[in-house]
Amino acid sequence: MTDQLKTVPIDLISPNPFQPRLHFNTQEIAELAQSISENGLIQPLIVRPSDIFGYELVAGERRLRAAKLAGLKEIDVLIKEMTDSDSMRQAIIENLQRSDLNPIEEAKSYKQLIERTQMTHEEIASSMGKSRPYISNSLRLLNLDYPLQEALEAGQISQGHARLLLSLDSNQEQMNWLHKITNDKLSVHQLEKALKEQKEKRSKKKRKNIFIEEQEKQLSQSLGLKVDLTYSKEAKGKLTINFSNQEDFHRLINKLL
Structure with missing residues (x-):
């Protein structure tokens, strides 16, 4: 016909x-x-x-x-x-x-093509005049929780914001940052900078925790008793040595004196 x-x-x-x-x-x-x-x-x-x-x-x-x-x-x-x-x-x-x-409608369209026609990302990209990474990044937006997808559809956040939020570990953390973006009017650049600072702080804290754990281990081996060590940013802290009987107490006193 x-x-x-x-x-x-x-x-x-x-x-x-x-x-x-x-x-x-x-x-x-x-x-x-x-x-x-x-x-x-x-x-x-x-x-x-x-x-x-x-x-x-x-x-x-x-x-x-x-x-x-x-x-x-x-x-x-x-x-x-x-x-x-x-x-x-x-x-x-x-x-x-x-x-x-809107970005979610576009992503759902590509998903339909994949599910119903078994087209690859490369084939869709070629058909639509886009790059393969563009198609893949668009589809990743569907991994966002529904409230974040709604925010993206409504224009409350941009695709740049959304891609940065996808890098976060938990849905709750994504939601927390969504509220910060909308309340504080954070640009994509500001969000990227804030997330980078957060990551660096967490990395630094993790390294410090490893150092403290090692010190606790060495003190416990030296004293033969369980040791708890806390350490703050201001170089203040507390050392707790745990003993369970009088014999352990006297042995600790002798070591310290």
């Missing part, structure tokens, strides 16, 4: 099940509906024959919604024979070309 351009009842067109866009701007749809009412539909929708009823939309979700809002009963379509994979790819490409998919 070759491509056909024809006018069909608008009610015969069902949405594309592979539509990656989850949110549509109602104001933009209303403005497009007004334009369609005044000027008609300039560009036909792309559809494919449905196995169930009528036609399935391939590309033109915004135009279809606006046309319905404008009260059109019939609409111009270009009918194409397409596989599920082709339909999905066409829907994603159309939306990506509009450049306003």
Whole structure:
């Protein structure tokens, strides 16, 4: 079957099940509906024959919604024979070309391609005109907890923020930093600097703990008793020597004297 351009009842067109866009701007749809009412539909929708009823939309979700809002009963379509994979790819490409998919919608689109068509990251990158690392980094955003994904979708944080938060060990820590970003209006650079300082402090503390543990071990071996050592940043601390009977106490006193 070759491509056909024809006018069909608008009610015969069902949405594309592979539509990656989850949110549509109602104001933009209303403005497009007004334009369609005044000027008609300039560009036909792309559809494919449905196995169930009528036609399935391939590309033109915004135009279809606006046309319905404008009260059109019939609409111009270009009918194409397409596989599920082709339909999905066409829907994603159309939306990506509009450049306003939010990062989570984009990542979910790539995930759909992988799960439904077994495409590799490299193949998707080539198909979409992106680099392989770009596709991989986009998919990593789906590892974020749902509240962080919501924040990214809403524009409260950027992809740069999100990638930095993914480097944190726990979901709770990610949430804590999310609150700091939104409350303190941290830029990506500021967040990167703060996380680097936090990592250095933890590393320094870990090294200090190893030193203290070694000192405790040496003192315990020397005294033959359990020793607890605490040490603060100000070089203050406390040494606790534990004994369980009078014999241990006298032996400790003799060693110290």
